[in-house]
Amino acid sequence: MFLARIIVCLGFLALATAQFDTNYASGRSGMVHLFEWKWDDIAAECENFLGPNGFAGVQVSPVNENAVKDSRPWWERYQPISYKLVTRSGNEEQFASMVRRCNNAGVRIYVDVVFNHMAADGGTYGTGGSTANPSSKSFPGVPYSSLDFNPTCGINNYNDANEVRNCELVGLRDLNQGNSYVQDKVVEFLDHLIDLGVAGFRVDAAKHMWPADLGVIYGRLKNLNTDHGFASGAKAYIVQEVIDMGGEAISKSEYTGMGAITEFRHSDSIGKVFRGKDQLRYLTNWGTAWGFAASDRSLVFVDNHDNQRGHGAGGADVLTYKVAKQYKMASAFMLAHPFGTPRVMSSFSFSDTDQGPPTTDGHNIASPIFNSDNSCSGGWVCEHRWRQINNMVAFRNTVGSDDIQNWWDNGSNQISFSRGSKGFVAFNNDNYDLNSSLQTGLPAGTYCDVISGSKIGSSCSGKTVTVGSDGRASIYVGSSEEDGVLAIHVNAKL
Helix, strand or coil, X not given: CHHHHHHHHHHHHHHHHHHHCCCCCXXXXXXXXXXXXXXXXXXXXXXXXXXXXXXXXXXXXXXXXXXXXXXXXXXXXXXXXXXXXXXXXXXXXXXXXXXXXHHXXXXXXXXXXXXXXXXXXXXXXXXXXXXXXXXXXXXXXXXXXHHHECCCCECCCXXXXXXXXXXXXXXXXXXXXXXXXXXXXXXXHXXXXXXXXXXXXXXXXXHHCCHHHHHHHHHHCCCCCHHHCCCCCCCCEEEECCCCCCCCCCCHHHCCCCCEEECHHXXXXXXXXXXXXXCHHHHHHCCHHHCCCCHHHEEECCCCCCHHHCCCCCHHHCCCCCCHHXXXXXXXXXXXXXXXXXXXXXXXXXXXXXXXXXXXXXXXXCCCEECCCCCEECCECCHHHXXXXXXXXXXXXXXXXXXXXXXXXXXXXXXXXXXXXXXXEEEECCCCCEEEEEXXXXXXEXXXXXXXXXXXXXXXXXXXXXXXXXXXXXXXXXXXCCCCEXXXXXXXXX
């Protein structure tokens, strides 16, 4: 019996290990969360911007029918009514077309899937026309009945794992993922998305589900669709939303055997560093030494749709688009450093934390407006289009898996390092100028700083850096400059 159990465990591990592969197209990196974008707009963005600029993937908002709530807050997308693919972002036909177009552009799609729960009381009408009665746990659009849910109770004590996983998160009707019928419905939903060509899933509220139940669900999923360019036998990339800042009953280590997790400690720590609460010199051992999960198990980010609003983890230390200089520095560091699988946030601007995306009429989502400098307007922030961020995706693609070398710091808040002999970055978070001769590790020549500008043909629209035959260069990052970072790489050589 013991031997049989070991064999079953080994088989489960072998099955699960494939779910850490992002399934990115070769030579690409960087996922962007196009939060609340419409499917048709994402398809165009894959073709016009993300594909040409080397981005690897898009996390999209929940795709299934959700409750229509007054004032149309962003969080209505996290109140499922059914698994029909009809939301404010578009219908199933539009979703399928987007996935096809993005895959053809080399950009993979990752769906934010919500199956911990269904809608809370008051969520009686859905975006696809379905009706529900959450108070009696009746969701005929699936269909689910009261037999498919855990008993009604609230989560008050995060040191009680049973309560966290079997009770209701803010009144959302808590599905029982140990129920075989619920498992069937969830697998059917996820497999349908795999048929349509998605590359993976962000599993919302994974912390609120039992790892063993998730393991059963993941293990039943079909392989990715080879008609969309995936290798035979490829498995969906799974990243689980597990907020683990320590000190609670539930640990991310309970989930990292099955897939990656959303590493909120990365967001919290990088915010503290670039807000000046920790010194940049401490970044020399960035990674698991900071309490993060292993690199291939960590989806890393500066902010996400929850914590930029004060929800989730990180509190006031989280950096957002509203603190642009530090945000760009933190994003550049995340993309320059080899640790983790980075995800860039792409927001809509907000002043109220419940506020939904820009609309044309209070209901229908408005498309972003693109300016001549590639930035967005019309209520959309589009951090992924900021030069300082998208040029660092190209930097990451250029340096590949090369190690960090030539680390330098001034004992305070000025640092620099190279990635092998392909790329070099320098950061200044002190209140005085960085002006030093530093080892870049790069071949001799003149390079375009891809933070202050871009290489256009054989010229540079920003600062240039001249590297000598010994690999050294005079590096200047003024404390009053718009950006506190400089970056050069071999594909930005003039």
